Amino acid sequence: MKESNTIKILISFSIILVLIGGFLIWQKGWILNQTQEISYWKLIPKLTGLGQEKTYLLLLQNNLELRPSGGYLGSFAIIKVKNGQVTFFQIHDTNIFDGFGSVQTDPPQPIKDHLKVNNWQMRDGNWSPDFIISAQQVEYFYHLQGGLEEFDGIIGINASILPELLKLTGPIYLTEFDKEFQAEDALYQLEYEVEQGYLERGLVRGERKTILKALGQEILTRLAKDSFWEQRKIKDLALKELNRKNILLYFQDEEVQRIISAQGWAGQVNQTYQADYLMIVEANLAARKSNFFITRQVEYELDLDKERPEATLRIIYTHTGGAKDWFNDDYRAYLRIYAPQGSWLLQANGLEDMTAFIDELGKTVFGNWIKIPTGQQKVIEFKYLLPEISEKVKQNGTYKLLVQKQIGVDSLSFRFVTKNNQKEYIKEKIIERDWEVIDILE
DSSP states (O other), X not given: OOOOGGGGGHHHHHIIIIIIHHHHHHHHTOXXXXXXXXXXXXXXXXXXTSSSOEEEEEEEEETTSOOTTSSEEEEEEEEEEETTEEEEEEEEEHHHHHTTOOSOOOOOHHHHXXXXXXXXXXXXXXXXXXXXXXXXXXXXXXXXXXXXXXOSEEEEEETTHHHHHHHHHOOEEEGGGTEEEOTTTHHHHHHHIIIIIHHHTTOOGGGTTHHHHHHXXXXXXXXXXXXXXXXXXXXXXXXXXXXXXXXXXXXXOHHHHHHHHHTTOSOOOOSOOOSEEEEEEEEEOSOTTGGGGEEEEEEXXXXXXSSSOEEEEEEXXXXXXXXXXXXXXXXXXXXXXXXXXXXXXXXXXXXXXOOEEXXXXXXXXXXXXXXXXTTOEEEEEEEEEOOHHHHHHHHTTEEEEEEEOOTTOOOEEEEEEEEETTEEEEEEEEESSXXXXXXXXX
């Protein structure tokens, strides 16, 4: 499984968005809002190394190949910053780094079964949908395999940032390559150039990143203009990507991490919610970059007229890709449904194997394989009884449901139907972060 080099171009942008951009927010005295002002004035100097150098591990997650906490971890970087300036920066190929590992670690069963991998290593370390847990696991593998740096924090970066940057800068035409990059298809075009296009240009393999460097330089040149900073566009984009879970933050400093977690920027699974809960988690295993073509429509029906609340979850997957090639394949993924602890599965349809059951992160989890053939649509359905906590919520006259979106999934089209006293109540939303649904029952 070879990682695309496209993800590497995102590092420079992310440094600007998270670290240098944060330093300028502090330096210029930009106020995010009145309630956040005090917290951020404490936070930004610590993150950007004011007076003391900070060392960060950047996890470069390609969510065109979706993994539980973002995307396939084919590359990582180490960055040191002081007073808002980068003092050290180095990129590593995770597959090469893993090759130096000699300690055997038993991988999660789906990785072992489907990828035929017998040693769990850094590139597959982000198996938990909770980013902090994944970040700690990846850091563990880094040290286990000989890494020497001690990190002040870990930052996850998803490939989805690149199109958003191009929306900010506008289309970019590279004269020397006679190529224009637009937000709508930039990721695909870059994937093509570094995997196939360089051959058509007569370039040797070692030169295939030339176009990435040229595009990166032009984007950075445009972002460096004073007009972007004065209009606060970089800050707005950074906040947007943090809120959409395309930038994930985990820091050793407990005060900093409390602020980050309170803003929802740590990519954590909520383990304390005392009502109905749903999280849909997928891991693309050997399906190339087919997540580029996958859309989801989620329907969640809750029948409160039954003796015990009964949930029916339907996920309508559409694979819009065409013929199989270097980029596209049938979508094969390990699917996990996180439901309230104590939920009881009644039936499951459209799956490839027997459903596995585990308790994890304070939830009951249903796990199974899915396969969506290219160019086709498929419905996956789970029907299950909810636990006692849901009945208590119902008795209070209000029904609450928290839907957490998986990191690396841009959005979820969600339809929530409540059946109560022979009536139906429908709510719909395009979820870009998380969504708490509150129904007042009659």
